[in-house]
Amino acid sequence: MANVVTENLTRVFETKSKRILALDGVSFEVQRGEVFGLLGPNGAGKTTLIRILTTLLLPTYGRALVGGFDVVKEAKKVRSIIGFSSSSERVGFDFVTARRNLWFFSQLYGTPISEANRRIEELAAMLDFQDQLDRKLYTLTTGYRQRLNIARAFINGPQVVFFDEPTNGMDVFSAKKIRELFVKEAKTNSRTIFLATHNMFEAEEVCDRVAIIDRGRILAIDSPENLKSSLSKPVVLLETDIAGASIGDPTQLEGVVGGTIKVDDENEAAKIRVILRDEDFLEKILGLLEKRRVRVFNYQRIEPTLEDVFISLVGAGFAERERGIEA
Amino acid sequence: MLGRASQRGRGALRRSFVIWVKVAVSRALIRIVAMYGDPLWIVVNVGGPMLTSLALAFLYRLAGLSSLTGFAILGGGMVSYWGNVIWSMASQLNWDKRSGMIYLYIASPAPLTALLIGMSLGGILGTLPSSIAVLIIGTLLFRPPFAPPTMAVALIFMLTLVALYGMGIALSSLYLILGRESEEVNEVLYESISFLSGIYFPSIGRFSPLPLAVQAVASLIPLTLGMDALRRTLFYAEGLTELWPNLSALAAMAVASIFIGLRTLSYIERRGRETGDILVAMK
Structure with a gap:
């Protein structure tokens, strides 16, 4: 059963000087008990989509249903069955304990007090912060505050839970706990977890399916494994010494579909990751780099990641795309 | 069929009422x-407020106006409410934004009206x-000549607070x-507003040192009318028959400001959903 349905969802932001197409005809379905990832660089339209699905923003065209309810016409019904958390909002009230904060948010949904107390204990146990429950919020470390923020999104026992960059800036241990919770809540309680992220590792680890989004359009939707295996082109990692060399933009070389480059200025080295049209182009590229006095001291064919899928679809990596959006 | 639909409607109404009460109570408690x-x-x-009101009471006494020290004490008692309305109420939604x-x-089913009433x-x-x-x-320190508190005092005090917090609701939405x-x-x-409303001195009426035009402006502030009425009941033993204009104006202000506040809030929320305006702070 589909818990989230979008049909030709479009959102345009208009200012006096420009018109921005933030979402462009987005259509997909997310099932009950599914962890669904929306993967794309900053500015791709992830947050706009989440805001529409959580009733914070109206679509310009198209329609969206959450739990079978229309997000425009039945916003109140949608609100009572969803949970929502983004890394950008505050967790709650500083001079109030974590427990009291969670209780307050449970009351926004009219949750019976005994039920709220049970959920608070249960979520604190799952996210390992029971011993922090009776501490005031301002005394909690960032990691615990972030865990509390995630617990808050589940406090009303929602049918669909939306997260916008939930583990952004989070310590590794907290992020792991949270990912485990996502999977458990989806599989044991049949909740739909809708996750907007630009964290490839996260998308690969927890998502049953991932939609790759760029410039407001969904480019591909499938399981992470299928998306990666659909990339038939070879991905090569070149480790180079760039001292005294003019490296240029290796992703623009002939035979390269797209790629990323990470320059280590301190050691005058660079890691170039390229997707080749076919393996024959490797020799050619090595030759061209040699002409530019770039010494390649290691190269190997590597397993593709979701970012490689993204690169093969749009020709640039997340960072390059974000720089393009800023420009 | 119709009966079932009506039952469903009643059930939904009851659920909405329960949520409204729970939201208001929990917001009040959290505050x-x-x-x-x-x-x-x-x-x-x-x-x-204690230090300011004591300083002014001393000043009244040193000026040979011991009978007016009560103005300063009453002002000290009421200024906390005004401070609470402006610093915690008016700014709250802006801070929340x-x-x-x-x-x-x-994004929750909580009615914003319940949150505002709870905050108040x-x-x-x-x-x-x-x-x-x-x-x-x-x-205890100044023993000002208070008239014994009556029902009129309680009524004026409550009405003043309702009008004052109504103003807080309106400001909160506008902010x-x-x-x-x-x-x-x-x-x-x-x-x-602290000055114009005459928290520590009579800013309207026959003892006011302010020009008539300023008094007219000051009378548009609920706190001014409330303070004036409280002073007149507590220090001059006036009753509801003399104070009905203040009470009626306070009641009208309370209704108007709560209405304006809630309408503004609903307009801003709707506009925010259409344009994304109020989402700007959330990045």
């Missing part, structure tokens, strides 16, 4: 807990102890369109 969770708040909100909390409210109730109940503390200490400048607006409003 009280948050107020007393910050020790500095207690010092500022009890200590500040800047911190992203308002989106959690909008919490503010009133949370401020009560500090207000009483100032009144008791001031009365949603402001950014960081809300803090400067607060400073300006706090000082000018």
Whole structure:
């Protein structure tokens, strides 16, 4: 059963000087008990989509249903069955304990007090912060505050839970706990977890399916494994010494579909990751780099990641795309 | 068939009412807990008004106006409410917007009206102890000539608070369109309204030192009418028959400001959903 349905969802932001197409005809379905990832660089339209699905923003065209309810016409019904958390909002009230904060948010949904107390204990146990429950919020470390923020999104026992960059800036241990919770809540309680992220590792680890989004359009939707295996082109990692060399933009070389480059200025080295049209182009590229006095001291064919899928679809990596959006 | 539909309608109405009450009560409780969770708040909100009102009471006494020390004590008791309305009530939704909390409210079934009413109730109940503390200490020190409190005093006090917090609801909604400048607006409003409303001196009526035009402007502030009525009942033993104009105006102001506040809030929420305007702070 589909818990989230979008049909030709479009959102345009208009200012006096420009018109921005933030979402462009987005259509997909997310099932009950599914962890669904929306993967794309900053500015791709992830947050706009989440805001529409959580009733914070109206679509310009198209329609969206959450739990079978229309997000425009039945916003109140949608609100009572969803949970929502983004890394950008505050967790709650500083001079109030974590427990009291969670209780307050449970009351926004009219949750019976005994039920709220049970959920608070249960979520604190799952996210390992029971011993922090009776501490005031301002005394909690960032990691615990972030865990509390995630617990808050589940406090009303929602049918669909939306997260916008939930583990952004989070310590590794907290992020792991949270990912485990996502999977458990989806599989044991049949909740739909809708996750907007630009964290490839996260998308690969927890998502049953991932939609790759760029410039407001969904480019591909499938399981992470299928998306990666659909990339038939070879991905090569070149480790180079760039001292005294003019490296240029290796992703623009002939035979390269797209790629990323990470320059280590301190050691005058660079890691170039390229997707080749076919393996024959490797020799050619090595030759061209040699002409530019770039010494390649290691190269190997590597397993593709979701970012490689993204690169093969749009020709640039997340960072390059974000720089393009800023420009 | 019709009966079942009507039953469903009643059930939905009951659920909405239960949520409304729960949201208002929990918001009130959180406000009280948050107020007393910050020790500095207690010092500022009890200590500040107390010192100002004692200083003014001393001044009245030194000027040979001992009979007016009660004005200063009463002002000390009431100023905490005004401070609470402007600093904790008016700015709250703006702060909620800047911190992203308002989106959690909008994305939940909680009615914003219940949150605002809860905030007001919490503010009133949370401020009560500090207000009483100032009144008791001031009365013990200066023994001002209070007339025995009557039902009229209780009624005026409650109506003043309703009108004052109604103004807080209206300001809270209007502040949603402001950014960081809300803090400067607060400073300006706090000082000018504190002066015009005559918290520590009669700013309207026959004892007012202010020109008539300024008195007319001051009369548009609920706190002015409330303070005037309280002074007249407590120090001049006037009753409801003399004070009905103040009471009627306070009631009208309370209704108007709550109505304006709630309508503004619903307009801003709707506009925010259409344009994404109020989402700007949430990045």
